[in-house]
Amino acid sequence: MLGTAVKTPALWVGVLFAALLVGMPALSPLFAAAFPGIRPEIFDRAAFPELFLSHLGLVAAASAAATVTGVALAVFVTRPAGRDFRTIANLLATVGQTFPPAAVLALAVPALGFGPRPTIVALFLYGLLPILENAMAGLDGVPGTVREAARGMGLSPWQILRDVELPLAAPVILAGVRVSVTIGIGTATIGSTVGALTFGTPIFDGLAGNKLPYVLQGAVLVALFAIVTDLLFALLARRLRVPGA
């Protein structure tokens, strides 16, 4: 049991994350000693589990949309009919990534109002490029002989995509989603500047009110969240690996 836990860092980092999430108030003596004079010692405008669920929801919604859009676009531009659109798709995704999320937030708020929606839009645009690029690379990487054999045996284009191309491209696509989601978890914190509840909320409150413990609490939790997610993706990647690759 202990051996498994040590070999599976996702497990013990996950346990640590969960413990801090629910048990942060128990650490108030520690913060009181380290930062005398700051009351309350623990951020209390919202409970940490509540921040987590909201943060998770934002990233999940944005990443799910970015994954569906990115993979669908990659599939389209790697078909004969969509080949001409490849440059444009790439360009749009690059623009999405180079445009700072803070600027997207600023532009999106007038249209979408305060709250989670502009954050989801910003995360979606920011996260699209790694997924699109990896999905295109993954689909391009399917050996020509394999595709040729599949056609020659009478698989339909849809069957070739579903049974051959996507499974073979899956590890590369997953690597893109992993990068996108991990970056998204960090980036989502700025959503708190436009009223979304995230681990950024204690960070920005702490910065505004000069309360360092809140910054620390938010930062540690968001970092652990990102690490746990990354480790979970590593587990998933092992399962999707193509034999021999």
Add this chain to the structure above:
Amino acid sequence: MIEIDAVSKSYDGRAVVRDLTLTVPAGALCVLLGPSGCGKSTTLRMINRLVPFDSGAIRVNGEDVLGVATETLRRRIGYAIQSTGLFPHWRVADNIATVPRLLDWRPERVRDRVDELLTLLRLDPAIYAGKFPHQLSGGEQQRVGVARALAADPDILLMDEPFAAVDPITRDALQSELARIHQATGKTIVFVTHDIEEALRLATVIAIMERGRLAQLGTPLEIVEQPASDFVRDFVGVQGIGLKLLSVRRVGERVRRGETAAGAAIGAEASLADALGAMIARRADRLPVADERGETVGAVTLADLVR
């Protein structure tokens, strides 16, 4: 039977196949032979419509290939290619089962067929069915590629330089395997190669192509003995013509019936080149000859080979 009737194909105005007419009779092993760029591979791929043709008609067992849905057509025709194109994420059994599953065979029937084919290709199902392609040697992969092409028991098999990427010893073994399977199953096989030795060894009929046209159609013996043009003569090769003749003539043609000799018998279907090789290896000038049932029918001598 495959009928290719006045078929032409060009890419961007460059003619690759020009007015090609060729009939492959049922049960033949027809080798399309020629230098690279002669259109042999394109011709093969037009039969199962991987390449669309511009004009003419192709009929398979009397049926116009354009009158059948492409996927249906391809599932009826076995297809094996160089470097196999095996699906790396599927086990050997699943690779072989590809077309039977597309045709919705019952799982038990698929399993039986996979075992049968692995056995036919001399791969033990207990060992190989569960392996992934990367765990196989090049020759084993190629065997699985052939098994996969045969899976749904198609009348017709198309093979595009299937043995070009393996080492000479493995290639030799695979060629023997294919000859054996062709004899055992009576399939119509169209086989593309640029290797004259391979063509002479396997073909019942050879179609030599030159710049998209048919340069000569004939048995291996006719191609070697009566080349129709300078191109064919040059391609078949002036040098070593004697040895090529040895490789296209069968021991059965020279056998002295009723006579005997010491040692293991050579098959009547073996080439004279094989017989010569066996004599040299055994330091013998006489070999017993056996028919396909393994019964000794006579003997062949060194002098008979050069008669």
